[in-house]
Amino acid sequence: MTNLRIGHGYDVHRLVEGRSLILGGVEIPWNKGLLGHSDADVLTHAVMDAISGAARLGDIGKLFPDTDPAYAGISSLKLLKEVSALLTEREFCVVNLDVTLLAQAPKVAPYRRQMEANLAETLGISENQVNVKATTEEGLGFTGDGSGMAAHAVVLLEKL
Numbered sequence: 001m002t003n004l005r006i007g008h009g010y011d012v013h014r015l016v017e018g019r020s021l022i023l024g025g026v027e028i029p030w031n032k033g034l035l036g037h038s039d040a041d042v043l044t045h046a047v048m049d050a051i052s053g054a055a056r057l058g059d060i061g062k063l064f065p066d067t068d069p070a071y072a073g074i075s076s077l078k079l080l081k082e083v084s085a086l087l088t089e090r091e092f093c094v095v096n097l098d099v100t101l102l103a104q105a106p107k108v109a110p111y112r113r114q115m116e117a118n119l120a121e122t123l124g125i126s127e128n129q130v131n132v133k134a135t136t137e138e139g140l141g142f143t144g145d146g147s148g149m150a151a152h153a154v155v156l157l158e159k160l
């Protein structure tokens, strides 16, 4: 049996007024932010779910229940750090990580290098192993009309 494990993560959060927009641990100036129990960093949530899938940890809802007040408003990078520690415990390392943000606006291209750096640093890997990209959905659906954002992540892990 190979020592490689692939995982996919998907997440959605609603965009509302009066919240900060945090993506990949970067605060992006915008008139709306994502609604959620934590900082609602949809991109980092998809990453955690991809890793949880590959390492057979279940999902982030199981690891960090949104009924637990300990996670209210918490930085999702802190949660990712905990997921990273679980990987180390189970002797997994991240080979590479690819993330796609689905958002109509704002343009996140100016922030993607910083998101990659944040994710890489939190996971203890090189920025060369992380790719963050974004697409619109051509004005269609809930991302198109600006009522929410979604993110997909795919990760490859190696069991040491």
Ligand code: MG
Pocket (backbone or CB within 6 Å): 011, 012, 013, 036, 040, 041, 042, 045
């Ligand atoms: Mg989420």
